[in-house]
Amino acid sequence: MFKRTLRGKVILNLTQDERNLLVDLYRQMQDLLESPQVPENSDPLARLVGLEGPTESPSDPAVARLFPVAYLDDEIAAADFRRYTEPDLRSEKLSNLGLVAQLLQSDTEKLELSEQQSNAWLRSLNDLRLVLGTRIGVGEDYREEENDDPGFHLYDYLTYLQGSLIDAL
Numbered sequence: 001m002f003k004r005t006l007r008g009k010v011i012l013n014l015t016q017d018e019r020n021l022l023v024d025l026y027r028q029m030q031d032l033l034e035s036p037q038v039p040e041n042s043d044p045l046a047r048l049v050g051l052e053g054p055t056e057s058p059s060d061p062a063v064a065r066l067f068p069v070a071y072l073d074d075e076i077a078a079a080d081f082r083r084y085t086e087p088d089l090r091s092e093k094l095s096n097l098g099l100v101a102q103l104l105q106s107d108t109e110k111l112e113l114s115e116q117q118s119n120a121w122l123r124s125l126n127d128l129r130l131v132l133g134t135r136i137g138v139g140e141d142y143r144e145e146e147n148d149d150p151g152f153h154l155y156d157y158l159t160y161l162q163g164s165l166i167d168a169l
Helices: 016-033 044-048 061-066 075-104 115-136 150-168
Strands: 002-004 010-013 110-113
Touching: 002 150, 010 150, 016 061, 016 075, 016 115, 061 115, 075 115, 110 115, 115 150
Parallel strands: none
Antiparallel strands: 002 010, 010 110
16 A cells, blocks of 8 residues: 655555556546536636636536535525636546546556655545445445445445555655
């Protein structure tokens, strides 16, 4: 997993099976995020200056988990906030996913990560866990010992990976 060297570098060591699994997960996550909801009749001026983001929460609960409502008691403020922030957030998430997927396809057995790469790993692992957790129903009442579903085991593996990265940082 993730370890810190004596020189202060973060090293990642995964088996080929782990890499293949993560590459597949990251590709699925990229597919999920690459199709944003853009209003059909958006304002041409807003489109011109790049402010044509969505105003409604995503219909997919897993994607909505990545882009939560900013103002629960003010629909107009929430719509404006989403319009102005979601496109950049989505782009940043896709950038992190792409960077990590590229690293996973490296031929090097042990990867030495820069600070930027470590941060991309941390953010993208968190996003993967949020999406998977939403899909399998992880909530406040989640109990690991009560779940035999493979999705829960995958969720626990991602949690372990994230924890080892946090420990290394």
